[in-house]
Amino acid sequence: MKLTKIIDELNATVVVEPKDETEVEGVYIGDLLSLVMAKAQENDIWITIQTHINIVAVATLVNLSAIVIAEGMDVDEDTIKKAKEENIPILKSELSAYEIACKLCRLGV
Amino acid sequence: MNKKDDTIKLEYDIIQNDFVRAGEASSNVKKILKQLGIDSKIIRRVAIVTYEAEMNIVIHSYGGKLLVEISSKKIEITAKDNGPGIEDIEKAMQEGFSTASNEIRELGFGAGMGLPNMKKCSDVLKIDSEKGKGTTVYMEIFMKSNQN
Numbered sequence: 001m002k003l004t005k006i007i008d009e010l011n012a013t014v015v016v017e018p019k020d021e022t023e024v025e026g027v028y029i030g031d032l033l034s035l036v037m038a039k040a041q042e043n044d045i046w047i048t049i050q051t052h053i054n055i056v057a058v059a060t061l062v063n064l065s066a067i068v069i070a071e072g073m074d075v076d077e078d079t080i081k082k083a084k085e086e087n088i089p090i091l092k093s094e095l096s097a098y099e100i101a102c103k104l105c106r107l108g109v
Numbered sequence: 110m111n112k113k114d115d116t117i118k119l120e121y122d123i124i125q126n127d128f129v130r131a132g133e134a135s136s137n138v139k140k141i142l143k144q145l146g147i148d149s150k151i152i153r154r155v156a157i158v159t160y161e162a163e164m165n166i167v168i169h170s171y172g173g174k175l176l177v178e179i180s181s182k183k184i185e186i187t188a189k190d191n192g193p194g195i196e197d198i199e200k201a202m203q204e205g206f207s208t209a210s211n212e213i214r215e216l217g218f219g220a221g222m223g224l225p226n227m228k229k230c231s232d233v234l235k236i237d238s239e240k241g242k243g244t245t246v247y248m249e250i251f252m253k254s255n256q257n
Contacts, residue, residue, distance in 0.1 A: 032217050034161065035222060037156075037226065038157065042149075050217045053131075057160065058132070060136050060139070061132070061136060061157070078129060
């Protein structure tokens with residue numbers, strides 16, 4: 001599914017714009033970075049409450065399609081800067097990780 | 110980047126507690142492997158082990174180096190730090206065991222999965238550690254791997 005469609009349906013705030021037609025193939029939820037590295041699959045959208053710069057490295061290294069920050073947490077400025085450099089889209093939602101996942105599930109992701 | 114006898118050698122300095130630059134070495138290695146046209150499954154495994162090794166140096170050591178050697182047969186990864194050394198390697202290899210502080214854990218690190226992840230993703234893993242001196246983690250990932 002196209003990331004742009006997910007952004008519309010989630011009513012999420014776009015913190016870092018997707019540059020191209022990013023495809024989302026699955027979802028991973030987690031805040032432990034080692035676990036995300038080990039378990040998230042390529043083109044997954046990653047739901048987390050972590051907002052520091054290292055989430056960009058994790059997303060880049062395992063080719064995640066986007067990061068969704070749950071619970072409306074504020075994203076660090078250096079995280080945003082790095083995500084722009086690395087072309088990793090970041091979305092922000094006031095919803096909980098569970099609620100975001102439910103919505104994605106209903107969308108058929 | 111040095112190229113000698115078809116072996117590419119990469120070397121990165123890793124700085125203690127530098128969470129802003131942390132992950133850059135691994136990202137750089139990944140980009141180079143991609144440019145070389147290496148299989149994406151191999152790249153994923155190298156990305157995981159280099160990231161875990163890099164983060165271990167950032168979190169637990171006084172600083173060190175990440176060395177990567179790419180040849181046609183295998184990728185060798187060496188993470189070498191300047192101490193303080195691992196007290197009990199057997200314990201450190203257990204999933205869930207970590208000596209990281211609460212502050213570090215709140216950032217999502219220190220899950221006690223670094224070394225176990227490295228073991229799972231590599232074909233060879235050797236750890237050499239001396240208390241007070243430092244730790245060297247050496248890994249090999251074969252180009253034609255059983256894990257694929």
